[in-house]
Amino acid sequence: MTISPDQTVWFEFGFIRISSTLLFTWLVMALLVLLARWITHRLAADATLSPWQNLLEVLVEGIQGQIRDIARRDSVPYLPFVGTLFVFIATCNLLAIVPGFEPPTGSLSTTTALALCVLVAVPLFGIRRRGWRAYLRDYLEPTPIMLPLNLVGELARTLALAVRLYGNVMSGAVVGAILLIITPLFFPVLMHALELLTGIIQAYIFAVLATVYLAAATAAHDLSPHASSPSSSEDEGRIHEP
Amino acid sequence: MQIDWFTVVAQIVNFLLLVWLLKRFLYRPVLNAMAARRQKIAAALEEAQAKTQQAEVAAQACRERQAALEAQREAWLAEARQDVAARREEWLSAAWREVEVQRADWLAAWRREQAEGQRALQREAVHRLIEALRHALRELADADLERRMLEPLLTRLRALDTGERTALAQAALGGCTVTTAFPLDTALQQYWRTVLHSLLGTETPFGFHHDPNAACGITLEMPGHRLAWTLDSYLDGFGEALTQVLNAQAAVVANDHARS
Numbered sequence: 001m002t003i004s005p006d007q008t009v010w011f012e013f014g015f016i017r018i019s020s021t022l023l024f025t026w027l028v029m030a031l032l033v034l035l036a037r038w039i040t041h042r043l044a045a046d047a048t049l050s051p052w053q054n055l056l057e058v059l060v061e062g063i064q065g066q067i068r069d070i071a072r073r074d075s076v077p078y079l080p081f082v083g084t085l086f087v088f089i090a091t092c093n094l095l096a097i098v099p100g101f102e103p104p105t106g107s108l109s110t111t112t113a114l115a116l117c118v119l120v121a122v123p124l125f126g127i128r129r130r131g132w133r134a135y136l137r138d139y140l141e142p143t144p145i146m147l148p149l150n151l152v153g154e155l156a157r158t159l160a161l162a163v164r165l166y167g168n169v170m171s172g173a174v175v176g177a178i179l180l181i182i183t184p185l186f187f188p189v190l191m192h193a194l195e196l197l198t199g200i201i202q203a204y205i206f207a208v209l210a211t212v213y214l215a216a217a218t219a220a221h222d223l224s225p226h227a228s229s230p231s232s233s234e235d236e237g238r239i240h241e242p
Numbered sequence: 243m244q245i246d247w248f249t250v251v252a253q254i255v256n257f258l259l260l261v262w263l264l265k266r267f268l269y270r271p272v273l274n275a276m277a278a279r280r281q282k283i284a285a286a287l288e289e290a291q292a293k294t295q296q297a298e299v300a301a302q303a304c305r306e307r308q309a310a311l312e313a314q315r316e317a318w319l320a321e322a323r324q325d326v327a328a329r330r331e332e333w334l335s336a337a338w339r340e341v342e343v344q345r346a347d348w349l350a351a352w353r354r355e356q357a358e359g360q361r362a363l364q365r366e367a368v369h370r371l372i373e374a375l376r377h378a379l380r381e382l383a384d385a386d387l388e389r390r391m392l393e394p395l396l397t398r399l400r401a402l403d404t405g406e407r408t409a410l411a412q413a414a415l416g417g418c419t420v421t422t423a424f425p426l427d428t429a430l431q432q433y434w435r436t437v438l439h440s441l442l443g444t445e446t447p448f449g450f451h452h453d454p455n456a457a458c459g460i461t462l463e464m465p466g467h468r469l470a471w472t473l474d475s476y477l478d479g480f481g482e483a484l485t486q487v488l489n490a491q492a493a494v495v496a497n498d499h500a501r502s
Contacts, residue, residue, distance in 0.1 A: 006246045021249050022256070029260050036268035043271050045278035053275070060272045076273070080265040088260060104253070109246045113253035 004170065005102035006109055021107040028091050028104065059087075063207075070208060071215035078214055081121055085114065086207035093169060093199025097192050105202075106169040108162065115162035118210045119154065126217030135217065161209060168202045357492050364488040372481045379458060379473045389430060391459050395471040399441050399462075409467075411442040416465035418448050423459065423472075425452040438462075 005020035012018070039052045049057070063083045067075035089105050096103040104110045126135040139150045172195040180188045402410065420426075420434060431450050438448060459472025 004244070006244065006249055015248055017246065017248055019246065019249060021246075022252055025253060025256050029256060029263070032260065033263045033267055036264060040267055040271035040275075043275040045275050045282055053272075056268065056272050057276060060269060061276070079273075080261050080269050083269060084257070084261045084264050087264065088257065107249065107253075108244070109249035110253045112245055113250045114257060116250070117254060117257055 004107050004109075005104060006107045008102070019107075020102045021104045021110055024092070024095075024102055025104040025110065028088065028095065032087060032091060066208065067211055070211045071218075073215070073218070077125070078211060081117075082207050082211050082214070085118075085210055086203050089114070089165065089206055090200055090203035093203060094196060096169070096173065096195060096199060103169055103173070103199075105165055105199075106173050108166045108170075111162040111166040111169075114165070114206070115158045118161060118213060119158040121210070122154075122213045122217045125214050129218040138217075157209075157213065161206060165202055165206050168198060172198060357495070361489065361492055364492075365485060368481050368484050368488070371484075372477045375480075376473065376477050379477075384424065387458065389426075391471055391473075392430075392434065395460050395462065395469060396437055398469065398471065399438075407441065410464070410469075411446070413464045413467045414438075414442045414446040418442070418446055418462065418464045419451050420448065421451045421453050421456055421461040421463065423452075423454060423456045426450055 008020035010018045064075040067078050092103040092105040095101045139147050176191050435448050457472040457474035461470035
């Protein structure tokens with residue numbers, strides 16, 4: 001039994017190692033992109049919706065609502081990043097029920113990569129919204145003595161993000177494998193069903209924590225009395241071309 | 243628990259690529275579709291609101307027009323009711339007037355008929371009375387009664403004034419006939435002759451005539467003049483007087499009815 005999909009290497013050339021993590025990640029990416037492309041290929045702006053479009057809109061609207069509730073601001077700038085986090089992690093965790101599929105989120109490398117993305121995205125969003133000085137000044141608050149602790153805090157929460165997701169998914173897979181050996185009939189099925197629930201919850205927790213970090217990085221900007229809204233009301237709910 | 247840093251880097255790249263792909267193929271189309279639907283719904287709502295306002299305006303105009311029509315209808319109905327009431331009053335007054343005229347005519351006719359009947363009854367009564375008196379007097383009449391009847395004629399002759407008596411004397415020269423119902427005896431004829439000579443002149447020729455069919459009494463006839471005092475003439479005079487009295491009373495009653 002392999003604990004991490006990183007251990008299953010399909011191709012190796014020098015430092016390039018194509019493991020199950022990358023393979024199933026690409027599979028999930030392809031599945032998501034193709035599904036999104038297939039559904040959004042025939043989107044309708046009419047009152048009558050196809051069930052798939054309705055599902056997508058419910059998903060997007062739900063993610064937007066969660067971002068709005070947590071960040072208390074326009075959700076559109078955060079939607080691609082936070083939404084992709086949730087969709088990717090949830091898809092990986094849900095597909096764990098497919099026999100032979102090894103969820104990439106069970107790899108510490110994957111969760112570390114996602115946590116690093118959050119670690120980088122937080123200052124990027126903060127600096128983009130507040131500027132260098134205002135964002136970096138937060139690390140000196142309330143006193144410059146707190147700078148090391150603030151930096152450690154950033155790293156710690158990144159590590160916590162990575163380890164939490166990895167631990168939950170990996171433990172679920174390991175526990176399932178162990179139970180499959182001990183009680184091979186019904187109990188593993190129930191545990192897999194429970195894993196579906198915990199997988200969705202873990203995706204939700206990861207996305208919510210990322211949103212909280214992003215919101216905290218941009219919160220001071222919105223508390224300023226002279227701050228202006230980053231997007232007008234006409235732009236809300238619409239993503240423009242880059 | 244090992245971290246493969248190549249996998250970490252590759253997963254970072256994969257994740258960023260997935261973010262870009264989903265942004266392009268999922269979030270943007272879905273958000274754009276939702277925004278388009280939102281705008282379409284907003285436009286539809288705005289249009290519906292505008293049409294609702296137009297409908298409200300039209301409904302208000304319709305209500306005002308309906309109210310105006312209702313008011314006009316009420317005015318027409320009130321005018322028609324007034325016309326009907328006036329016409330009814332007019333027709334009723336005309337009918338009452340006509341009824342009153344007919345009633346008055348009928349009453350007048352009825353009163354005339356009543357008066358005529360009363361007069362006819364009175365005339366019949368007078369006639370019957372006169373006839374009864376006449377019959378009774380005929381039954382009682384005889385020569386002595388007739389003889390006593392001569393005196394009233396003589397009294398009437400004596401009551402004539404001079405002119406009348408002269409005219410009567412001139413007429414008597416042509417012949418004077420005394421007619422009685424019963425024959426006069428010689429002495430009575432001589433008495434009459436003496437009296438008449440004294441009243442009308444001595445040259446007057448007298449003749450006495452006896453007519454059994456004449457009424458009880460005496461008639462003095464001369465050319466152009468006739469003097470008589472008979473029971474018939476007396477009863478005729480009495481009947482005429484009685485009729486005049488009854489007619490006068492009937493006229494008074496008719497005038498009273500006409501005034502009422």
